[in-house]
Amino acid sequence: MSLHLVELPVEPAALHRWAGHRDLPGRGRDEGLVLHHLLTEVFGPGTLQPFRLMVAPRARNATLYAYTAQSADQLRTGAEATIPPTASEVIALDRLRSLPRPVESWRAGMRLGFDLKARPVVRLLKPLEAGRETFSKGAEVDAFLAETVRNDQARPREAVYLDWLAARFGDAATLEPPVSRLASFQRTRITRGGRSIEGPEAVFHGTLTVTDPVRFAEMLARGVGRHRAYGYGMLLLRPSQRRT
Secondary structure, three states: OOOEEEEEEEOHHHHHHHHHOOOOOOOOOOHHHHHHHHHHHHHOOOOOOOEEEEOOOOOOOEEEEEEEOOOHHHHHHHHHOOOOHHHHOOEOHHHOEEEEOOHHHOOOOOEEEEEEEEOOEEEOOOOEEEOOEEEOOOOEEEHHHHHHHHOOOOOOHHHHHHHHHHHHHOOOEEEOHHHOEEEEEEEEEEEEOOEEEEEEEEEEEEEEEEOOHHHHHHHHHHOOOOOHHHOOOOOEEEOOOOOO
């Protein structure tokens, strides 16, 4: 499979202006939705996915990282022919860069650090009553809420979320809990299908061990969890942490 890591400068102020010109529901609070529409308009549906926008504290510029099947030259050639002027103010195509990430980059037993923003949610296989609220079968709910309601003794949120993450690695990789943690957590609202959805947003910092290089590459390309087309689920790889 062909996989490339893309790095693309983004101008946040111009992004907000671009969103203001579009009649996007939730555009004022759902940055992932705005970026989803922008990237689709410039590069085509699903081309840069999963992705992650990184903004340093007090920085005026941002960087978007993404996995894609195309190289920077291929992306630039396609986008230059159709990009609208307003979108060209948001992203700098001339500074678009990429590095190949072939399957041969990984080997079984390799330890890698990671930074991941995800929505740790589960789909209900049967209805769930949580206090005064009832969730129907198939509803998307916080993994921590689902476990807490179903068990008499609640575990810490971090432990529940790390188990959720380990399950999604499947047989591609194993999570190393001693050197993995829930770095931040907040509840946010996103807009999907014109509906406002409130739920968990988590950032994980940790270390994993590759168990199957092919499936690991497939996981990088696919992303982890749900809402991968909206800025969640991208595994940004880092040097591994020391075992404790």
